[in-house]
Amino acid sequence: MNEWVPVDLIHLSDGRDVSLVLRTVERHEPRRARVRAECLITTDFVNARLQTDIWLDHLEEWEEALRRLGAGEDAGWPQGSRGLELYFHPHEDGWLSLSVHDPDRLTVALGLRPPAEWIDEHEANLQRLRDACGEP
Numbered sequence: 001m002n003e004w005v006p007v008d009l010i011h012l013s014d015g016r017d018v019s020l021v022l023r024t025v026e027r028h029e030p031r032r033a034r035v036r037a038e039c040l041i042t043t044d045f046v047n048a049r050l051q052t053d054i055w056l057d058h059l060e061e062w063e064e065a066l067r068r069l070g071a072g073e074d075a076g077w078p079q080g081s082r083g084l085e086l087y088f089h090p091h092e093d094g095w096l097s098l099s100v101h102d103p104d105r106l107t108v109a110l111g112l113r114p115p116a117e118w119i120d121e122h123e124a125n126l127q128r129l130r131d132a133c134g135e136p
Contacts, residue, residue, distance in 0.1 A: 007129045009037070009054060009062070010086070010122065012098070014112035018043050020098055022086075024054065028133040033057065035133060039084055041100055046108050050100075052084045056135055063126060070119040 004027040013019035021040040028035040034053040041048040058078040065075035069088055076087045087099040098110040115121075130136070 007125065007132050009125050009129050011125065012096070012112060012114050012118065014114075018110055018112045020086075020100065020110060022052075022054070024129065024132070025051075028056075030134065035129075039100065039102075041106075041108060041110070043108075043110060048106055048108070050084060050102055050105060052102075054129070056133055059126065059130060059135065063123075066119055066122055066126070 007024045008021055009024070010020060010022035012021075019040070019042045022037055023040065024035050024037050026036045034055045037052050037054045039048075039050040039052055041050070055078065058081075061079060062077050065077040065088070068075040069090055072090055072092070074087070074089050076085060078085065083102065085101045087101070089097040089099075091097065094113050094116070096112055096114055098112070099107070100110070101107045
């Protein structure tokens with residue numbers, strides 16, 4: 001049996017002191033609609049770890065959000081969720097504004113300049129998660 005390895009669906013960082021990571025924290029169980037995850041937020045004024053879930057039926061929506069972000073449009077994910085919600089606003093100069101909203105625990109806004117290839121990296125992360133969960 002293969003050893004389980006966490007998958008970062010989202011990993012954005014300025015390489016210094018601002019980062020947002022959405023990472024699986026346990027192996028996906030077959031026939032489950034979700035995988036346990038944590039959202040890690042680090043800045044010079046916040047260091048937060050939020051327990052959450054990644055719902056597998058929201059992965060197509062994340063794929064669409066990445067498409068929109070690649071086109072320079074705003075995107076939010078997941079839409080209509082009662083839990084953790086992420087909002088992304090790309091700027092023309094390469095800067096990315098992020099908002100993390102968890103209605104029961106935290107709302108925080110971040111800004112960073114991700115590497116130019118960050119959309120491609122996140123599409124690969126999405127495929128890694130789909131593969132790990134046996135999703136098409």
